[in-house]
Amino acid sequence: TYTAADDAAAITKRKWEADEAFLQARKNYLEHTCIEWLRKYVEYGKAALERRERPVVKVSRKEGAGFLSLSCRAHGFYPRPIVLTWLRDGVAQDMETRRGSVAPNGDGTYHAWAVIDVLPAHAAQYQCRVEHASLEEPGLYSWGERRARGVPA
Structure with a gap:
């Protein structure tokens, strides 16, 4: 009926x-x-x-007038949902973080970024945490470290 x-x-x-x-x-x-x-x-x-592609993550910095902009970029990941979070001494800095929307690449994968401005003396206290379905646990990335595809700290 x-x-x-x-x-x-x-x-x-x-x-x-x-x-x-x-x-x-x-x-x-x-x-x-x-x-x-x-x-x-x-x-x-x-x-x-069931497709899973691990993100390639790079942390870089750009010097400004009295501050550093730390940039966390993830690319080549699939599926689309991902969370990039800047941490200071392990504490999420959501209010201070600027994020770009997750966008598609030409190969069917995605890319995303998150940027935070910090004092140069405090830069070593920051890490980018990456959460994605392809990772068993979140990856932690710091400026100056070189990491292979999706290998957490």
């Missing part, structure tokens, strides 16, 4: 419910055909659904 959302839909509801063949066809579709197709297409797309 169908539920009409408003009076205008009640006309269609009565028409559909009066047609036994239509009701049986809809029921068969929803209980069998639709489920078969869903399973089939999930299997076809399994590789894409």
Whole structure:
């Protein structure tokens, strides 16, 4: 049976419910055909659904007037969701961090960035934490360290 959302839909509801063949066809579709197709297409797309590409992360710096801009850039990752967080002595600095939106690359992967301005004397206290589905645990990256693809500190 169908539920009409408003009076205008009640006309269609009565028409559909009066047609036994239509009701049986809809029921068969929803209980069998639709489920078969869903399973089939999930299997076809399994590789894409389970795809994981680890981010390549680079931390760089740029000197300003009395401060340093520390930049954390991640690229080449898949799937899209990622979290880049600047930490000072292990504490998230969300209010001080500027972020770019996650954007696509031409190869089907994504890139993102986060920047924070710090006093030069405090630069060593900062790390970029990267959280992504391809990483078993978040990666921690500091300026001046060279890391292979997705290898956390």
